Amino acid sequence: xxxxxxxxxxxxxxxxxxxxxxxxxxxxxxxxxxxxxxxxxxxxxxxxxxxxxxxxxxxxxxxxxxxxxxxxxxxxxxxxxxxxxxxxxxxxxxxxxxxxxxxxxxxxxxxxxxxxxxxxxxxxxxxxxxxxxxxxxxxxxxxxxxxxxxxxxxxxxxxxxxxxxxxxxxxxxxxxxxxxxxxxxxxxxxxxxxxxxxxxxxxxxxxxxxxxxxxxxxxxxxxxxxxx
Amino acid sequence: xxxxxxxxxxxxxxxxxxxxxxxxxxxxxxxxxxxxxxxxxxxxxxxxxxxxxxxxxxxxxxxxxxxxxxxxxxxxxxxxxxxxxxxxxxxxxxxxxxxxxxxxxxxxxxxxxxxxxxxxxxxxxxxxxxxxxxxxxxxxxxxxxxxxxxxxxxxxxxxxxxxxxxxxxxxxxxxxxxxxxxxxxxxxxxxxxxxxxxxxxxxxxxxxxxxxxxxxxxxxxxxxxxxx
DNA sequence: ACCTGAACACCGTTCAAGT
DNA sequence: ACCTGAACACCGTTCAAGT
Numbered sequence: 001x002x003x004x005x006x007x008x009x010x011x012x013x014x015x016x017x018x019x020x021x022x023x024x025x026x027x028x029x030x031x032x033x034x035x036x037x038x039x040x041x042x043x044x045x046x047x048x049x050x051x052x053x054x055x056x057x058x059x060x061x062x063x064x065x066x067x068x069x070x071x072x073x074x075x076x077x078x079x080x081x082x083x084x085x086x087x088x089x090x091x092x093x094x095x096x097x098x099x100x101x102x103x104x105x106x107x108x109x110x111x112x113x114x115x116x117x118x119x120x121x122x123x124x125x126x127x128x129x130x131x132x133x134x135x136x137x138x139x140x141x142x143x144x145x146x147x148x149x150x151x152x153x154x155x156x157x158x159x160x161x162x163x164x165x166x167x168x169x170x171x172x173x174x175x176x177x178x179x180x181x182x183x184x185x186x187x188x189x190x191x192x193x194x195x196x197x198x199x200x201x202x203x204x205x206x207x208x209x210x211x212x213x214x215x216x217x218x219x220x221x222x223x224x225x226x227x228x
Numbered sequence: 229x230x231x232x233x234x235x236x237x238x239x240x241x242x243x244x245x246x247x248x249x250x251x252x253x254x255x256x257x258x259x260x261x262x263x264x265x266x267x268x269x270x271x272x273x274x275x276x277x278x279x280x281x282x283x284x285x286x287x288x289x290x291x292x293x294x295x296x297x298x299x300x301x302x303x304x305x306x307x308x309x310x311x312x313x314x315x316x317x318x319x320x321x322x323x324x325x326x327x328x329x330x331x332x333x334x335x336x337x338x339x340x341x342x343x344x345x346x347x348x349x350x351x352x353x354x355x356x357x358x359x360x361x362x363x364x365x366x367x368x369x370x371x372x373x374x375x376x377x378x379x380x381x382x383x384x385x386x387x388x389x390x391x392x393x394x395x396x397x398x399x400x401x402x403x404x405x406x407x408x409x410x411x412x413x414x415x416x417x418x419x420x421x422x423x424x425x426x427x428x429x430x431x432x433x434x435x436x437x438x439x440x441x442x443x444x445x446x447x448x449x450x451x452x453x454x455x456x
Numbered sequence: 457a458c459c460t461g462a463a464c465a466c467c468g469t470t471c472a473a474g475t
Numbered sequence: 476a477c478c479t480g481a482a483c484a485c486c487g488t489t490c491a492a493g494t
Contacts, residue, residue, distance in 0.1 A: 013458045013494065040487060050460050052488080061487070111385075111392045116427070121413050128417045141423055145430045150382070150439035157339075157385025164339045185349045189356045195369055199344070202373045211378035214446025215439070222442055241475060241477045268468060278479050280469080289468070460493070467486060474479070 017049050019057045023071055026064060035105030040064075065109045066118060072103060073123030081129055085137035089216050090209070092129035093151045097208055100155065104163035107156050139223030147219045154215055158208050165203075245277050247285045251296055258296075263333030268292075293337045294346060300331060301351030309357055313365035317444050318437070320357035321379045325436055328383065332391035335384050367451030375447045382443055386436050393431075 025046045029038050040061055044051040058064040076099045081088045100107045109115075116127065127148060134144035180200040186193035253274045257266050268289055272279040286292040304327045309316045328335045337343075344355065355376060362372035408428040414421035 015458060017459085039485085041485085052461080052490090053459055055488075056458060111388045117408055117410060121416060124409075124412070124417055124420060128420050131419045131423070135419060141419070141426070142430060144419070145423065145427060146433075146435050146438070149431065149435065150442065153385035153389060153439065154378070154382040154443070155385065156389060157381035157383065160339045160388065161381060161384060180345055181352075182345060184352070188349060189352055191359045191363060191369070191372070192352060192356050195359070195373065198369070199373060202370060203377065205374075207374050207377065210374070210450070211381065211443070211447070214378065214450055215382070215443045216446075217449070218442025218444075218446040219439070221445070222438070243477060245478085267466085269466085280471090280480080281478055283469075284477060458494085460491100462490095462492105464489080465487095468484095470483080471481090472479100473481105475477085 017047060017053055017057060019067070021047060022054060022057055022064070023068055026068055027072075030068075030105065035065075035108070062109075062112075066115075069106050069109060070118075070120045070123070072106065073099075074120055076123060076126070078122075078125055078129075085133040086216060086220060089130050089133035089137075089147070089151075089220075090212060092126045092133065093155060093212055093216070094209060096126050097155050097159070097212075100159045101162075104159050107159040107163070111156055111160075134220065134223060137220050137223065138227060139220065140226070143223040143226065147216075147223065150215060150219055151212070154211065155208075158211075245275060245281055245285060247295070249275060250282060250285055250292070251299055254292060254296055255300075258333065263336070290337075290340075293333075294343075297334050297337060298346075298348045298351070300334065301327075302348055304351060304354070306350075306353055306357075313361045314444060314448060317358050317361035317365070317375070317379075317448075318440060320354045320361065321383060321440055321444070322437060324354050325383050325387070325440075328387045329390075332387050335387040335391070339384055339388075362448065362451060365448050365451065366455060367448065368454070371451040371454060375444075375451065378443060378447055379440070382439065383436075386439075 022043070026038060026043055029043060029046055040054055041051045044054055054064075058067065076095070079091070079095065081091050100110075116124075119127075130148045130151060131141075131144040134147040135141060139147060180197045181189075181192060184193050192199070250271070254266060254271055257271060257274055268282055269279045272282055282292075286295065304323070307319070307323065309319050328338075344352075347355075358376045358379060359369070359372045362375040363369060367375065408425045409417075409420055412421050420427070
């Protein structure tokens with residue numbers, strides 16, 4: 001879309017809608033109603049413009065979401081990361097996690113493509129921090145990429161499971177006579193039966209960083225073991 | 229829907245559509261066209277029945293997908309799991325992973341609710357195996373639930389990222405003059421710049437089990453450390 | 457160059473009516 | 476009890492026509 005990025009002088013009718021305006025309105029709608037309720041038609045109505053007008057400023061809905069994520073990604077603050085490599089990996093991953101937790105729909109979109117090549121420099125800075133931390137710890141570059149990918153899987157999974165179950169509330173958990181598990185076979189599933197409702201108490205706990213530490217410890221240990 | 233589960237004798241018009249028939253047709257359509265293309269209307273057309281008829285046999289589309297998953301879950305084979313607790317955890321998790329890899333849409337649906345309470349005994353057997361393995365290793369039941377949840381995040385994330393990027397192919401990876409990362413700032417992102425196209429080579433590698441081992445090692449170590 | 461309404465090809469779901 | 480078509484309230488996107 002070169003006509004959008006590099007406007008020529010003295011062209012025809014001047015624009016009344018800008019890409020920035022569209023993104024701002026989209027962001028407002030998502031923050032108010034949730035991303036699953038964002039539609040092109042509602043977005044156009046919000047701006048006060050025909051639905052089809054938006055297609056002059058973005059390629060399609062997916063393109064719109066990517067633009068939005070990159071805009072959001074630029075705003076994610078990069079805190080001063082620790083010097084120590086392992087702690088740097090953990091801090092960078094936790095920053096990614098917290099950014100996604102605030103905008104869980106981004107996690108959903110980020111799984112839907114080879115996204116990393118399309119991210120801007122700012123969000124990539126956190127990817128760089130994870131990779132650099134692993135290398136500084138003593139991993140090979142190849143292993144560092146594997147470290148990042150593994151952390152990414154864990155992080156995305158946590159975000160998606162958490163955001164989806166939060167949407168529904170705990171109502172479904174107590175469908176069958178107050179027990180978390182329905183009519184469970186205590187013979188075949190003794191530990192789950194013994195846990196009973198305890199599962200529902202444990203499930204909502206935020207254990208992201210604990211699990212992250214476990215994962216990173218294991219990944220880095222593999223990295224230095226492979227060197228020997 | 230008690231009228232479906234417990235049919236009374238001598239009721240009115242006999243059914244020409246059964247829930248089993250609907251599930252079989254749905255499964256066929258998903259296997260042929262992918263789950264994102266399954267619609268109630270197409271499913272009804274496949275069976276040769278009005279779209280609205282399906283609502284007499286399933287509550288709604290989500291209910292249909294849950295029924296399908298539970299049916300599939302019953303068929304997942306439980307291989308003889310290893311005796312050794314750590315290996316049992318890994319083998320059970322890998323079985324869950326492989327089942328989901330064959331039906332990635334199930335992973336998508338399984339994040340959309342407090343699913344675990346609604347699963348049948350057979351798929352829960354693998355959850356039991358993970359929890360039992362962690363406890364046998366020396367973890368508390370509470371920690372064992374945390375172990376399962378962490379593994380679940382990692383597994384679901386891997387499945388979703390992998391299935392979504394597979395759909396698109398690697399075409400998007402080489403948009404900008406053959407480089408995986410677009411126009412990257414080598415000053416600010418030295419390690420990513422140095423990796424360059426190597427990332428695209430590493431990304432498709434199946435490292436699920438490796439990462440799982442790293443995660444489980446870390447999680448179990450935390451579990452026995454907490455005991456001391 | 458930019459914007460528009462009409463139109464296309466769909467969705468999931470409800471509901472009154474038929475058998 | 477089971478099945479139906481019509482209808483409701485939506486979608487994303489294309490395209491010829493207007494300014």
